Amino acid sequence: MNDFRLPLGTLVEGFIDYVTETFGFFFGFIKVVFDGAYEFVDLLLVSPPFWVIVLLAAGLALATRGWKFMVGSIVGLLVIVGVDQWENAMDTLALVLVASLLAIAFSVPLGILAAKSSVASGVIRPVLDFMQTMPAFVYLIPALILFRVGVVPGIVATIIFAMAPGVRLTELGIRGVDREVVEAGAAFGASPWRILRQIQLPLAMPTIMAGINQVIMLSLSMVVIAGMVGAGGLGAQVVASLNRIDVSLGFEAGLAVVILAIFLDRLTAALGTGDTPLGRIMTARKRRAQQALAA
Amino acid sequence: MTETIAVKADRLYKAFGRRPHEVVKKLNAGATRDEVSGLGTAAVIDASFEVRRGEIFVVMGLSGSGKSTLIRMLNGLLDATSGTVTVAGQSITGISAAALREVRRTNISMVFQHFALLPHRTVIDNVAYGLEVQGMGREERLAKARTVIRLVGLDGWAESLPAELSGGMQQRVGLGRALAADTDVLLMDEAFSALDPLIRREMQEQLIELQAELGKTIIFITHDLNEAMFLGDRIAVMRDGRIVQIGTPEEILTDPANDYVAQFVQDVDRARVLTAASVMEPVRSVVTITGGPRAALRTMRDLQTSATFVLNRDRTFAGVVRDRDVLGQVKAGDADLRTIVRTDAISVSPDTPLVDLVEPSVGSDLAIAVVDERNRLLGVIPRVTLLAALGNVSTNTGDLPVIEPPATISVSVITETLRDTALEGADL
Numbered sequence: 001m002n003d004f005r006l007p008l009g010t011l012v013e014g015f016i017d018y019v020t021e022t023f024g025f026f027f028g029f030i031k032v033v034f035d036g037a038y039e040f041v042d043l044l045l046v047s048p049p050f051w052v053i054v055l056l057a058a059g060l061a062l063a064t065r066g067w068k069f070m071v072g073s074i075v076g077l078l079v080i081v082g083v084d085q086w087e088n089a090m091d092t093l094a095l096v097l098v099a100s101l102l103a104i105a106f107s108v109p110l111g112i113l114a115a116k117s118s119v120a121s122g123v124i125r126p127v128l129d130f131m132q133t134m135p136a137f138v139y140l141i142p143a144l145i146l147f148r149v150g151v152v153p154g155i156v157a158t159i160i161f162a163m164a165p166g167v168r169l170t171e172l173g174i175r176g177v178d179r180e181v182v183e184a185g186a187a188f189g190a191s192p193w194r195i196l197r198q199i200q201l202p203l204a205m206p207t208i209m210a211g212i213n214q215v216i217m218l219s220l221s222m223v224v225i226a227g228m229v230g231a232g233g234l235g236a237q238v239v240a241s242l243n244r245i246d247v248s249l250g251f252e253a254g255l256a257v258v259i260l261a262i263f264l265d266r267l268t269a270a271l272g273t274g275d276t277p278l279g280r281i282m283t284a285r286k287r288r289a290q291q292a293l294a295a
Numbered sequence: 296m297t298e299t300i301a302v303k304a305d306r307l308y309k310a311f312g313r314r315p316h317e318v319v320k321k322l323n324a325g326a327t328r329d330e331v332s333g334l335g336t337a338a339v340i341d342a343s344f345e346v347r348r349g350e351i352f353v354v355m356g357l358s359g360s361g362k363s364t365l366i367r368m369l370n371g372l373l374d375a376t377s378g379t380v381t382v383a384g385q386s387i388t389g390i391s392a393a394a395l396r397e398v399r400r401t402n403i404s405m406v407f408q409h410f411a412l413l414p415h416r417t418v419i420d421n422v423a424y425g426l427e428v429q430g431m432g433r434e435e436r437l438a439k440a441r442t443v444i445r446l447v448g449l450d451g452w453a454e455s456l457p458a459e460l461s462g463g464m465q466q467r468v469g470l471g472r473a474l475a476a477d478t479d480v481l482l483m484d485e486a487f488s489a490l491d492p493l494i495r496r497e498m499q500e501q502l503i504e505l506q507a508e509l510g511k512t513i514i515f516i517t518h519d520l521n522e523a524m525f526l527g528d529r530i531a532v533m534r535d536g537r538i539v540q541i542g543t544p545e546e547i548l549t550d551p552a553n554d555y556v557a558q559f560v561q562d563v564d565r566a567r568v569l570t571a572a573s574v575m576e577p578v579r580s581v582v583t584i585t586g587g588p589r590a591a592l593r594t595m596r597d598l599q600t601s602a603t604f605v606l607n608r609d610r611t612f613a614g615v616v617r618d619r620d621v622l623g624q625v626k627a628g629d630a631d632l633r634t635i636v637r638t639d640a641i642s643v644s645p646d647t648p649l650v651d652l653v654e655p656s657v658g659s660d661l662a663i664a665v666v667d668e669r670n671r672l673l674g675v676i677p678r679v680t681l682l683a684a685l686g687n688v689s690t691n692t693g694d695l696p697v698i699e700p701p702a703t704i705s706v707s708v709i710t711e712t713l714r715d716t717a718l719e720g721a722d723l
Binding site for chain 2: 178180181183184185186187188189190191194198199202203287
């Protein structure tokens with residue numbers, strides 16, 4: 001009896017080997033695309049002097065939440081500069097941006113599909129559970145085999161790990177839209193696509209944005225883990241400090257991650273509510289213009 | 296005559312659950328709703344009706360009676376399990392999704408219980424929504440929406456968001472959206488149920504005004520019988536998925552199809568629903584003005600009343616004569632009733648609600664005359680008939696004894712007078 005063992009691990013390994021051999025060109029293509037996207041975004045963030053990026057971030061902060069958030073963002077980013085982690089932080093930010101944009105691009109359509117079809121929802125849900133609860137490190141192994149050491153396995157593992165809340169909250173948001181309002185769209189002869197675009201997506205937007213916020217947060221945490229497979233950035237610093245038992249480097253790199261996380265979280269959360277200082281100004285201006293037109 | 300029928304439902308069934316068709320088959324074979332409940336829920340069972348163009352057709356029933364399901368089958372939001380729906384002469388059951396959308400754009404629009412406005416759009420964009428879906432250009436549809444906004448009384452709110460409006464105003468937007476789409480048929484699903492009573496009455500009155508002005512066909516769902524009676528040209532009463540009676544408000548009130556409907560209508564404010572025409576009695580005590588005082592006197596003697604209605608030669612209503620006046624005239628040998636006709640008798644049109652008859656009836660000892668638009672006497676409403684109708688004593692008012700004002704002069708006196716004067720008239 002003791003000899004019996006489920007050969008699950010071996011099977012998966014065989015599958016990955018098979019995939020690597022058969023679809024090598026496909027993964028090579030993905031590697032080129034992801035690498036290119038990362039390099040491009042990284043170039044945008046790293047090449048200008050740090051104060052340009054800080055000013056840009058401050059402007060975004062002012063537009064989305066107001067002056068308090070702006071001051072906080074400036075101070076936080078200057079701290080990162082002060083502990084000499086600016087370039088690593090920008091590498092990490094580039095990774096997060098690319099990975100979460102891709103994760104959103106996959107997860108929102110999947111969420112819409114799940115909201116429209118109960119069958120799709122039934123299939124997607126357990127897959128998401130699996131993706132979300134499997135220890136994050138495990139994704140790194142096949143990603144390493146498929147894409148070799150570097151940024152790409154980090155991005156791929158991050159996408160898989162971070163997608164789940166995007167799908168879930170998109171589905172939840174769309175299913176949560178008032179049934180009567182959707183019926184109203186249908187009753188006036190709107191097509192399903194128009195109902196989705198003009199009614200379901202706008203009304204589900206706060207929930208979808210909460211999902212996107214979660215995707216970004218998970219991306220950030222995974223990107224640090226991805227430092228183990230050579231993804232660079234702050235993750236690499238954290239891994240290095242772990243190897244050398246370097247408390248000071250570990251703390252500084254960790255703090256930079258926290259500052260980035262808070263900045264991204266507050267920024268996307270404000271976008272999710274749809275109630276931003278800039279938005280208020282725009283609405284007021286639009287309304288004045290329309291009233292002037294009507295008068 | 297398909298042209299006069301706006302919407303037609305023919306043997307409609309709707310069952311929910313895993314095996315809806317089996318449910319319908321069993322129901323067709325005579326099973327009851329409870330017997331098939333294991334297979335699925337039968338929401339609408341064998342509903343057939345025709346809604347005429349320009350009519351307000353009310354579907355009334357308590358919650359769970361299937362009325363919301365029924366209305367959603369009329370524009371295809373729900374597929375009928377069996378049976379057909381015809382809108383503007385075109386069957387909408389079993390047609391493609393695109394064809395169904397076209398019917399909704401051009402023929403049939405809807406007002407919802409909880410308004411179902413698009414909260415992220417301004418009032419004017421909400422009102423213009425149907426037009427936008429129809430593919431109308433922005434300038435044109437906004438101009439049209441502005442006209443409708445004025446029509447429903449929302450001037451000055453065009454640029455507001457729905458959340459800034461009160462419930463009543465939000466429903467005006469909902470109504471405006473349906474009117475702007477300019478379809479012949481309007482479906483209204485409990486449209487006023489979420490409003491408080493004063494606003495509701497105001498909206499009901501406005502709806503009737505708009506309907507008279509625009510001539511829309513309206514199918515109105517409600518659980519409120521008073522609302523149904525107030526709005527409906529005809530009412531379909533639903534119970535447990537079946538239509539138990541279709542008729543005018545008066546028919547439903549005076550001739551309920553079964554105990555359920557009878558019980559339902561017993562709390563209705565009858566005075567507002569019943570009209571003079573529905574309770575009036577045939578006129579018995581009546582003479583023609585050229586018949587002369589002797590004929591009038593004889594009529595009163597035979598019926599033992601103290602007054603009689605008088606008609607002109609063209610059968611129009613002239614007034615009343617009293618027995619004392621007629622007696623005096625007969626004794627004086629005068630033959631012209633015209634001189635003693637009293638014109639103070641109260642006459643009303645047949646569609647006057649009973650509530651407006653109470654005060655005149657109390658103030659007069661004569662029955663109220665009901666006359667048509669050409670002033671021809673159709674019938675009379677004695678006070679006792681009015682009271683009986685209001686008190687719902689009997690639904691068959693014909694059996695009630697009709698008590699005219701009792702004779703004030705004894706029969707023998709009249710007979711004597713008639714005999715004494717017979718020489719001149721020579722007709723006794």
